[in-house]
Amino acid sequence: MSIHLTLHALQTLPPSNINRDELGSPKTCVYGGVTRTRVSSQSWKRAMRTHFTSAALIPKDDLAVRTRHGIGLLTDALLRRRPDLSQDTAIAVSEAVLRSVTGIAAPKANGKTAARTTVTDAPDTAEKLFLGLRQIEQLADLAAPGADGDIKALLKANAPALRRAASSRDAVDIALFGRMIATAADLNVDAACQVAHALGVHRVDIQPDFFSVVDDLTVDAASGHIGTREYLSSTVYRHAVLTGPALTRNLADYAGAMDLAQVTAAFIRSFAESMPQGSITSYAHTTRPDLLLATVSRTNLNLSGAFEKPVEAHDGSGHVTLAAQRLANHNHQLTTAFGDPNSPDASWLLAPDPELAAQFHGTATQVTSLAELADAAAGELAQRTHAQEKNGALR
CATH class of the missing domain: 1.10.8 (Helicase, Ruva Protein; domain 3)
Known part of the structure; x- marks a missing residue:
């Protein structure tokens, strides 16, 4: 079996339209019978790639x-x-x-x-x-x-x-995200990572935003232009997977100075810190995950099933705490039922809100910073990957 790093995040998006469809509306999907927010994996992967450079996580010469x-x-x-x-x-x-x-x-x-x-x-x-x-x-x-x-x-x-x-x-980002050239199959690279579409954990309604444009040099109250655009706000579940042996193979020709653990840490940080830039000047929607769970194991499970039944907030309590409870319970159930006792999971949790962190008590090592989580999870993935390679089990 292979060895994977899985990332799970709950992240609150304020009023925004970070990823729009062909009509300019925020992207959505139907899941569990109700309409949810959706941010495409392509949109967030590009944000991650550009963040490598803007945050100086990976040297520019090591990229594509x-x-x-x-x-x-x-x-x-x-x-x-x-x-x-x-x-x-x-x-x-x-x-x-x-x-x-x-x-x-x-x-x-x-x-x-x-x-x-x-x-x-x-x-x-x-x-x-x-x-x-x-x-x-x-x-x-x-x-x-x-x-x-x-x-x-x-x-x-x-x-x-x-x-x-x-x-x-x-190139590190080709190693991570792969490459497909239809006219030259020998140049294709299978991606070492998988990135899921971000999925709203609750029902969402798209809201219209009426706006007007006023001419600064007119003396009457008339508007020079009026229009509407659409936005939504949501708490989303995000998920990504990085496969250690696949990344090792894809970095076989890499001539830069970063090792497997450093590339993995950069991937984790970019997953947590990046944000699609759609309409950002209108909404200033940059946030960070309310909760980030990193696990190194032989399985790479998507935990979106925790939210097949939409989370419903009561009495203004919000969605994040309820979503964290759902995520922790679903993770525990699947790990118990399908976990590998011969290769136990190693997990780390970053949740600044103690109420969210308490949901994962005893199931993940609590950390206080993104750097701590990234270094610990990346080091574990590298160690297990190198052990497999040494034992001839890398595949």
Whole structure:
């Protein structure tokens, strides 16, 4: 069996619209027969990836970018090595290299994108690519010596090395979240983590927000514009899984300085600290989990079943305490019924409110800070993963 880190959080969202649907409404789902808040896993995963950089959790060079501007990215790297090249030559070489290793379709006939970018204005690829920054540098190293010659000859002479560079697993976020390129299956990476859609623990109603825009220089009371937008507020259950052996495999080519425990700790911190940015200037909705439970075990259970029956607040008591009771009871029931006695769970709980912490008394080690939880859980996952690897049981 494998070894997993599972994260469970209860988090209160104030009035907000952090993840909207195609009509601009907050995303929802029906669960347990009632409408709930939903925040898509894609939305929160992107928030986690960008938080790695904004919070300086992982060095920028150890990460990747998801973009259609990979040709411009490679062009800039190539020109740093060969400033004697014209920009057009560097773009042509970069386009040929990326097409050869990824199989991407040719850019559109109109060529350059109208969007402003932070890289050289070059044709954008037909689809977004998830490219490790070190991969770009390796491709530029290989292309630079022959960039002023025949492009076909350059590609032929360096084909194996270019392919190895493109397929190297040298970006932490690719190792964590995986990569899929339809035209180059050998570049695909299975994700080491799973992230669930955040799910409201109670029934929710979407609320309309009427607003008006007043012209500062008019002297009458008329509004220059009126409209409505929608929002909701909710307590949500969040869940993620990180599989130790899978992360070890995905970091096989990693050339940075972080070890398995440090990458895991960064993942935990980003899970807890990140927040999707949809409409954030209108709602200032950044919060932290009211409760965070981390468990290292051989099972990776989602505990959303605790909330299949929606939590109902009574007499203004709120949802969080009742949700914590439900979560603690459901966790205990499943651990008792399905837990592995030969590899007992190790759990840590961060809950600043003593009333919430009391629900997990005796079932998890209480910690007082996110850093303490992240270091303890990450160290345990690394230790158990390395033990499996040493015993030949890593799979």
